Amino acid sequence: MEKQLFCGAAKRCVNPYKEVIDRIPGRDDTFLDSLYIRVIAISDGEKKCLLIAYESGYNIIEEQFAAIEERFGIPEEQVMIFECHSHTKLYGEKEGRTTINPRKRFHLYDDWPQEEKDAMKEYGLFARAQMLDAVEEALANMRPARMGHASGQSYVNVCRNQRYMIEQPDGSVKEHYAVGVDPSAPIDHTVFVMKFEDVETSKPIAFFINYPVHNCAAIGNNAGKDGARAWSSDIGGNCSQFMEEKFQGCVAMWSSGPAGNINPVLCNQVMYPDPMTGAPTRYIPEDPELAVVALKMMATRHFADIMHTVRKIDHMTDKTELKFAIEVSETPGLDGENVVHEDLYKVRMQNVRIGDVALLGVSGELYDSFGKEIREISPMKNTVIVTHCAMGVIISEYILDDWVFEHSAPAEERMKMGPRDQKEGWVGTKLPGLADCIIGTEHSQIVPGYLSKSFEKHTLSLFDKVL
Numbered sequence: 001m002e003k004q005l006f007c008g009a010a011k012r013c014v015n016p017y018k019e020v021i022d023r024i025p026g027r028d029d030t031f032l033d034s035l036y037i038r039v040i041a042i043s044d045g046e047k048k049c050l051l052i053a054y055e056s057g058y059n060i061i062e063e064q065f066a067a068i069e070e071r072f073g074i075p076e077e078q079v080m081i082f083e084c085h086s087h088t089k090l091y092g093e094k095e096g097r098t099t100i101n102p103r104k105r106f107h108l109y110d111d112w113p114q115e116e117k118d119a120m121k122e123y124g125l126f127a128r129a130q131m132l133d134a135v136e137e138a139l140a141n142m143r144p145a146r147m148g149h150a151s152g153q154s155y156v157n158v159c160r161n162q163r164y165m166i167e168q169p170d171g172s173v174k175e176h177y178a179v180g181v182d183p184s185a186p187i188d189h190t191v192f193v194m195k196f197e198d199v200e201t202s203k204p205i206a207f208f209i210n211y212p213v214h215n216c217a218a219i220g221n222n223a224g225k226d227g228a229r230a231w232s233s234d235i236g237g238n239c240s241q242f243m244e245e246k247f248q249g250c251v252a253m254w255s256s257g258p259a260g261n262i263n264p265v266l267c268n269q270v271m272y273p274d275p276m277t278g279a280p281t282r283y284i285p286e287d288p289e290l291a292v293v294a295l296k297m298m299a300t301r302h303f304a305d306i307m308h309t310v311r312k313i314d315h316m317t318d319k320t321e322l323k324f325a326i327e328v329s330e331t332p333g334l335d336g337e338n339v340v341h342e343d344l345y346k347v348r349m350q351n352v353r354i355g356d357v358a359l360l361g362v363s364g365e366l367y368d369s370f371g372k373e374i375r376e377i378s379p380m381k382n383t384v385i386v387t388h389c390a391m392g393v394i395i396s397e398y399i400l401d402d403w404v405f406e407h408s409a410p411a412e413e414r415m416k417m418g419p420r421d422q423k424e425g426w427v428g429t430k431l432p433g434l435a436d437c438i439i440g441t442e443h444s445q446i447v448p449g450y451l452s453k454s455f456e457k458h459t460l461s462l463f464d465k466v467l
Contacts, residue, residue: 002319002355006043007196008141009206009251011036011244012130014056016090016123016231023119024090030224032232032295033241035089037131038253040196040206041138042354047322048074049352050135051208051359053253054083055233057092058131059124061392067132072139077324080352080361082389085256086234087219092124093117101395102336104443138251144199148316149357149382152191152309156235156302157213159185159368160263161404161438162271166278177407178280179263179439180271187262187368188212191302192384193309194357199318204250207243209236209306210384212257212368217267217298220284221291230291235264238299239306246307255386258371260364260398260440266294320355325465327458328394331450338411345445348394349455351462357382358466360459361389364396365440369403370455377459379467398440405448408441 014035021027035055042049050068058064058081065076162180165173194208215234223230233240236254243252268291270283326348333344348363358380366387375383408414414437 002321003044003046005145005147005318005320005355006045006142007145007147007205008041008138008143009039009196010134010137010141011038011251012134014127014130020090020119020123023115025116026228027090027231028224028228030228030230032088032218032223032230032292033238035231035233036237036240037127037134038240038251039131039134039138040208040251040253041135041142042196042320042322043142044320044322048078048139049322049324049354050074050079050138051253051352052079052081052131052135053255054081054127054131055086055237056089056127057120057124058083059093059121059128061390064128064131067128068135071132072135077326077350078352080350080359080386080389082255082361082386083391084233084236084254085215085388086232086237087216088221088229088232088234090123090231091120092127093121101397101443101445103334103445144318145196145205146199146316146318147194147196147320147355148313149192149194150309150312150314152193152305152312153189154191154211154302154305155189156265156298156305157187157189157211157259157262158183158265159187159261160214161185161261162280164273164278164280173278176280177438179282180280181263181265188258188371190257191305191309193306193313195310195313195316197316204247206250207252207310209239209252209254210257210386211236211254211302212259212262212371214259214263215256217264217295218291219268221268221288222284222286223288223291232295234295235299235302238295239303242299242303243306256388258366258368258385258387260367260387260400262368264294264298266297268294317355321353323353323466325351325462327462329451329454329458331454332447333445334411334447335445340447345396345447346394347396347399348390349458349462350389351466353380353466356380357384358463359384359386360462361386362396362399363390363394364388364399366399367401367404369401370399370451373452374455374459377456379463398444399451400440400444400446401451402448404438404441405446408438414442414444
């Protein structure tokens with residue numbers, strides 16, 4: 001039964017501070033823009049729901065859910081925590097990761113210098129404290145509200161799985177897929193905007209925005225001092241700040257949709273076929289201007305599309321119904337020795353229904369094809385998929401489809417690929433070795449052939465619980 005909708009929102013700036021920055025290699029106090037944690041609190045007068053977006057890293061996710069329940073009495077299934085996934089933030093205790101994929105031979109958190117891990121832990125606890133304060137403010141500010149939503153199109157995204165035709169020494173040509181751009185791929189360009197406004201004043205309280213793109217136009221930038229990487233909330237965070245400037249007093253939350261295989265049209269990494277051999281090459285320019293320009297172009301173009309979508313919202317309601325459910329997909333997975341184990345690969349799926357909108361959270365970087373399948377299966381027209389949701393409870397990493405494995409090297413070869421932890425030569429150097437596979441395959445635990453059926457089963461089950 002629908003009841004009166006209440007909404008409140010708050011945000012906190014969580015820029016890394018000097019005592020933390022000084023312990024993080026390759027970073028300084030250069031900010032292209034600020035980092036925020038945003039909270040939207042929703043209620044039907046009985047149950048409460050929290051949407052929490054991190055532009056920073058965070059500490060152990062289970063501890064966050066426990067702290068919210070202890071302080072505010074709101075259980076985990078009624079709280080959707082997700083990260084906006086920029087590559088220009090600061091991790092907090094490596095996103096609270098409590099498990100390590102044994103197949104992942106690079107960026108192993110346990111091997112990082114203790115000083116750096118201590119700094120990330122300190123920062124994660126700082127971010128958690130700011131998040132809890134923002135939750136308290138959002139709950140205190142809840143008032144009668146109306147909500148409406150609309151979908152539009154934004155064309156700042158592109159499929160990043162590119163086909164390369166590589167000439168071999170004997171003159172033959174080998175087809176190979178790796179990171180790049182494929183404008184011909186039929187990816188989703190949908191931008192979704194949900195608006196909450198004050199019943200009494202008609203002023204916006206909050207916006208929830210969703211779009212499928214890696215939030216990384218400024219990835220690997222060297223815009224800081226002496227080539228250090230500058231901080232940024234990237235495309236999504238900039239659009240949030242544009243919205244908050246345009247509608248003073250509101251909180252605008254951006255989330256990433258199914259973008260495991262989708263990059264910005266323009267970003268600071270240049271990927272191209274070597275003109276002589278056709279081999280994939282990745283290049284990060286020495287001049288930091290490309291990162292700054294790419295970020296500005298992508299964020300402003302995307303924001304124009306968001307605003308066009310906002311103008312399409314033609315119906316608002318002050319009634320809502322809140323329902324919640326969480327399930328875990330379990331399918332066969334590979335261990336560090338390429339041995340298959342039943343139910344090893346897991347994906348946490350969360351359904352938060354707000355009236356006629358269902359926010360479906362997944363604990364990884366979902367491929368576009370799965371997003372389309374889930375939306376086709378869903379009995380609710382307005383099903384919005386939120387990725388990087390509760391990362392750390394379960395680490396799903398890239399949620400790759402069967403096409404990827406059909407076009408990738410065998411499992412026993414993939415673990416030898418992608419030496420992506422090189423410390424030298426990142427800027428101004430061509431690095432063919434960094435682009436030798438479809439990103440994520442080199443360490444994936446997924447066994448192909450199972451995920452589609454599992455997602456179908458859990459999607460239908462989750463909606464049975466919220467309808």
